[in-house]
Amino acid sequence: MSQSTATTITGRNVWDGGVSPMGVSYGKLMMWFFLLSDAFTFSGLLITYGLIRSSHPAFTGAHDAFVFSPEYWPIPEKVFEAVPFLHGMALPLVFVGIMTFVLIMSSVTMVLAVEAGHRMDQKAVEKWMLWTILGGITFLSCQAWEWTHFIVGTESGTTIKEFVNGEWISRVIYGANLHENQYGPHDFADFFFFITGFHGFHVFSGVLLNFLIYYNTVTGVYNRRGSYEMVEKVGLYWHFVDLVWVFVFTFYYLV
Amino acid sequence: MATIDIHPHSAVDHHDEHDHGHEHHGNFWTTYVFSEDHKVIAKQFLITGMAWALIGGILSVLFRLQLGFPDANLSWLKPILGGWLTPEGKIDPEFYLALVTMHGTIMVFFVLTAGLSGTFSNFLIPLQVGARDMASGFMNMLSYWFFFASSAVMFTSLFISTGPAAGGWVIYPPLSALPQAISGSGLGMTLWLVSMALFIVSSLLGSINYITTIINLRTVGMSFTKLPLTIWAFFLTAVIGILSFPVLFGAALLLIFDRSFGTSFYLSDIYIGGEALPNQGGSPILFQHLFWFLGHPEVYIVLLPALGITSEIIATNSRKPIFGYKAMVGSMLFIAILSFVVWAHHMFVTGMNPFLGSIFTLLTLIIAVPSAVKIFNYVTTMWKGNIIFTPAMLFSIGLVSFFLTGGITGVFLGNSAIDIQLHDTYFVVAHFHLVMGSASFFGMVAGIYHWFPKMFGRMLNEKLGYIHFWVTFVGVYLVFFPMHYIGIAGFPRRYYSWTNFETFSGFADLNFLVTVAAIVTLAAQLLFVFNFIYSIFRGRMASANPWNSTTLEWTTPRLPQHGNWPGEIPTVYRWPYDYSKPGAKDDYIPQHIPYSETPESNLPHENELIKLEGVGGSAIVVEEKKH
Numbered sequence: 001m002s003q004s005t006a007t008t009i010t011g012r013n014v015w016d017g018g019v020s021p022m023g024v025s026y027g028k029l030m031m032w033f034f035l036l037s038d039a040f041t042f043s044g045l046l047i048t049y050g051l052i053r054s055s056h057p058a059f060t061g062a063h064d065a066f067v068f069s070p071e072y073w074p075i076p077e078k079v080f081e082a083v084p085f086l087h088g089m090a091l092p093l094v095f096v097g098i099m100t101f102v103l104i105m106s107s108v109t110m111v112l113a114v115e116a117g118h119r120m121d122q123k124a125v126e127k128w129m130l131w132t133i134l135g136g137i138t139f140l141s142c143q144a145w146e147w148t149h150f151i152v153g154t155e156s157g158t159t160i161k162e163f164v165n166g167e168w169i170s171r172v173i174y175g176a177n178l179h180e181n182q183y184g185p186h187d188f189a190d191f192f193f194f195i196t197g198f199h200g201f202h203v204f205s206g207v208l209l210n211f212l213i214y215y216n217t218v219t220g221v222y223n224r225r226g227s228y229e230m231v232e233k234v235g236l237y238w239h240f241v242d243l244v245w246v247f248v249f250t251f252y253y254l255v
Numbered sequence: 256m257a258t259i260d261i262h263p264h265s266a267v268d269h270h271d272e273h274d275h276g277h278e279h280h281g282n283f284w285t286t287y288v289f290s291e292d293h294k295v296i297a298k299q300f301l302i303t304g305m306a307w308a309l310i311g312g313i314l315s316v317l318f319r320l321q322l323g324f325p326d327a328n329l330s331w332l333k334p335i336l337g338g339w340l341t342p343e344g345k346i347d348p349e350f351y352l353a354l355v356t357m358h359g360t361i362m363v364f365f366v367l368t369a370g371l372s373g374t375f376s377n378f379l380i381p382l383q384v385g386a387r388d389m390a391s392g393f394m395n396m397l398s399y400w401f402f403f404a405s406s407a408v409m410f411t412s413l414f415i416s417t418g419p420a421a422g423g424w425v426i427y428p429p430l431s432a433l434p435q436a437i438s439g440s441g442l443g444m445t446l447w448l449v450s451m452a453l454f455i456v457s458s459l460l461g462s463i464n465y466i467t468t469i470i471n472l473r474t475v476g477m478s479f480t481k482l483p484l485t486i487w488a489f490f491l492t493a494v495i496g497i498l499s500f501p502v503l504f505g506a507a508l509l510l511i512f513d514r515s516f517g518t519s520f521y522l523s524d525i526y527i528g529g530e531a532l533p534n535q536g537g538s539p540i541l542f543q544h545l546f547w548f549l550g551h552p553e554v555y556i557v558l559l560p561a562l563g564i565t566s567e568i569i570a571t572n573s574r575k576p577i578f579g580y581k582a583m584v585g586s587m588l589f590i591a592i593l594s595f596v597v598w599a600h601h602m603f604v605t606g607m608n609p610f611l612g613s614i615f616t617l618l619t620l621i622i623a624v625p626s627a628v629k630i631f632n633y634v635t636t637m638w639k640g641n642i643i644f645t646p647a648m649l650f651s652i653g654l655v656s657f658f659l660t661g662g663i664t665g666v667f668l669g670n671s672a673i674d675i676q677l678h679d680t681y682f683v684v685a686h687f688h689l690v691m692g693s694a695s696f697f698g699m700v701a702g703i704y705h706w707f708p709k710m711f712g713r714m715l716n717e718k719l720g721y722i723h724f725w726v727t728f729v730g731v732y733l734v735f736f737p738m739h740y741i742g743i744a745g746f747p748r749r750y751y752s753w754t755n756f757e758t759f760s761g762f763a764d765l766n767f768l769v770t771v772a773a774i775v776t777l778a779a780q781l782l783f784v785f786n787f788i789y790s791i792f793r794g795r796m797a798s799a800n801p802w803n804s805t806t807l808e809w810t811t812p813r814l815p816q817h818g819n820w821p822g823e824i825p826t827v828y829r830w831p832y833d834y835s836k837p838g839a840k841d842d843y844i845p846q847h848i849p850y851s852e853t854p855e856s857n858l859p860h861e862n863e864l865i866k867l868e869g870v871g872g873s874a875i876v877v878e879e880k881k882h
Contacts, residue, residue: 018475026390029467041501187536190518
């Protein structure tokens with residue numbers, strides 16, 4: 001990490017003007033303020049999710065006896081227990097755990113890219129940026145699979161009773177979309193798609209930015225400029241996206 | 256790896272990233288349209304904001320016509336309103352709702368947020384902190400053009416066949432979420448949401464730029480305690496905007512999903528037109544929480560810049576230092592913090608827990624303390640000053656008056672018990688139109704009168720300014736004071752007609768008075784628009800510092816070019832309020848005059864500061880860079 005401090009000898013203070021008081025370029029400051037703002041967007045959404053979830057009854061029976069029903073909020077690890085190629089096995093939260101690990105590892109490679117940038121080591125920046133991009137794409141692909149699985153649903157489906165035209169009818173629904181949901185109340189699926197989708201869009205734009213950085217590194221733009229600060233700025237964004245995922249993971253999958 | 260550079264540090268070598276030996280000459284498009292110069296962008300915001308203010312004002316007169324003259328035949332408005340008039344020549348009831356909604360949206364967001372903050376933050380921040388331009392001119396340009404796109408979408412929505420959004424400027428679901436509810440909840444509402452999303456992007460781009468510029472680009476000597484109060488106000492406004500607008504953005508996205516993709520975030524248990532909707536599990540109250548988490552800070556986004564502008568104008572025209580500089584900063588900071596923890600006072604009657612209501616009552620009433628500090632400081636600044644009644648000064652005094660009158664009714668409304676009677680009545684309308692609407696509008700107009708000479712190099716006509724002030728000032732009180740009585744009597748806001756209820760028919764004369772006053776007040780604004788346009792081209796030539804003011808913008812030439820100062824940026828030595836300092840030869844000492852040049856007026860501790868001034872204001876700066 002870069003730390004630059006400016007101290008004055010003559011009794012003046014860094015906050016007295018004429019210098020960047022925090023020793024940070026304006027671009028990096030802007031990125032920090034943008035992230036602060038974005039943090040409020042995600043906080044708003046997660047608090048909204050929390051309020052809606054707490055207004056639904058939770059499942060109270062024994063853990064083993066859990067079945068999907070629109071009457072109560074599902075236990076997330078009963079919903080997210082599928083892993084590709086291991087059909088039929090109940091592996092709660094294993095796949096999303098892998099996704100989380102991939103995303104966190106891509107943050108680590110981003111740190112290495114930033115560090116290489118400080119050393120002005122173009123080749124190393126290229127290498128670590130490529131790994132970061134790969135991590136991002138892997139995460140997005142995993143998310144695509146998870147969404148597909150969530151939308152298609154389980155083989156048995158869930159039987160729901162509906163009151164249509166004055167009579168009760170039973171119907172089996174498979175999977176979930178924005179209108180109906182086999183796993184629980186409507187809002188469970190609505191928030192799943194909205195929050196992970198909104199986060200996924202952030203990851204997607206992060207991958208685009210990372211690619212832009214990678215491209216500029218390869219073409220030597222930063223080397224000529226004499227500074228790899230852009231890697232650092234986009235790195236901040238990437239770490240933020242990672243951090244948000246930790247919260248989404250905690251509140252949507254674990255709790 | 257650590258390097259230590261020691262180099263003499265002066266204003267010159269620090270600020271000159273680009274050479275100022277030559278001027279930037281762009282073509283028409285880069286100079287006036289896609290300009291990255293903060294002064295041009297400020298003027299773009301100003302003129303767009305003024306256009307919106309006129310539209311918003313005309314809309315309000317239209318619905319005042321319905322309220323003041325309920326039996327009148329308005330078919331002479333047919334050429335403008337067309338199908339929105341009923342065959343009897345009355346305003347269509349649903350269009351009435353659209354008028355109210357659009358008036359609120361336009362005034363709150365487009366005039367008093369973008370028009371006020373966008374204009375004066377852009378214009379004054381670089382000039383008053385001593386910077387060549389904003390931190391990022393490109394983002395600043397984007398900020399304006401996102402605002403323009405947002406304006407274009409909102410303006411278009413006025414002309415579509417189903418009419419603009421009509422669910423109130425607060426767009427509460429389920430009314431706003433169900434396109435089949437009223438015609439205004441159809442395409443008009445969609446366009447409203449699209450426009451607001453663009454607006455939030457614009458606001459974010461602007462705010463990030465303002466904060467970064469204030470932190471990073473202050474000139475040598477311009478510490479935070481030497482910043483003019485305008486800059487403090489813009490700084491805190493931008494911080495509030497950065498923290499509150501994203502929450503509205505989230506809320507609006509969820510609403511878009513409810514409207515267009517069938518989700519149930521805000522919807523549950525609804526029958527419409529005899530048909531049950533499948534939506535289950537959401538909560539419309541939730542939207543109100545999210546909306547007011549933005550909505551209440553938004554009140555201060557609107558108000559704080561006006562208060563900052565007023566502080567500056569009142570100190571200058573009283574020829575006295577501002578009373579309690581630190582108390583002014585502190586109270587603005589306190590207001591900014593409190594603005595985030597009072598939102599539920601808009602929701603006392605939504606059935607929330609009464610205990611929660613009492614907490615929000617307490618927090619709300621605390622806001623009266625910093626507000627009162629500000630009012631006392633304005634009054635004590637003027638106390639025994641050599642007051643010069645320029646139009647800007649009159650409008651600033653008007654602001655203080657409105658802020659006081661409207662603020663006192665805020666103490667009533669902040670009480671959750673009294674709010675049961677007053678909620679959603681014309682008492683509320685009167686309250687917020689005085690305390691935030693008219694006060695902020697007066698702050699904006701005061702700012703235009705005060706900084707017009709620096710914007711356009713000419714003076715506004717003072718005589719027209721005085722007429723403008725007195726008609727508007729009296730007009731505003733005539734419009735909003737009677738509303739308190741109507742509101743206490745219990746008449747709800749946003750209702751189309753008074754005369755259908757026997758209880759309220761007794762208020763027909765008051766409503767007639769309000770409508771006439773509103774028409775006269777709007778007419779006075781046309782006078783101002785004439786003055787504005789005429790003076791840009793034909794006004795009296797202004798000097799570089801027509802108000803004998805102390806802040807840095809008045810050290811620029813009459814028409815500052817790109818880069819603001821032809822030579823090096825002045826260094827700042829003193830606070831911005833050295834007016835009528837005992838012993839000084841003039842009644843003002845600008846911020847860039849060193850103490851060494853004013854031995855006759857220096858206080859003992861200021862003589863100590865001379866030692867720090869160095870040669871030409873340069874200081875030795877040690878920069879350590881660790882990697």
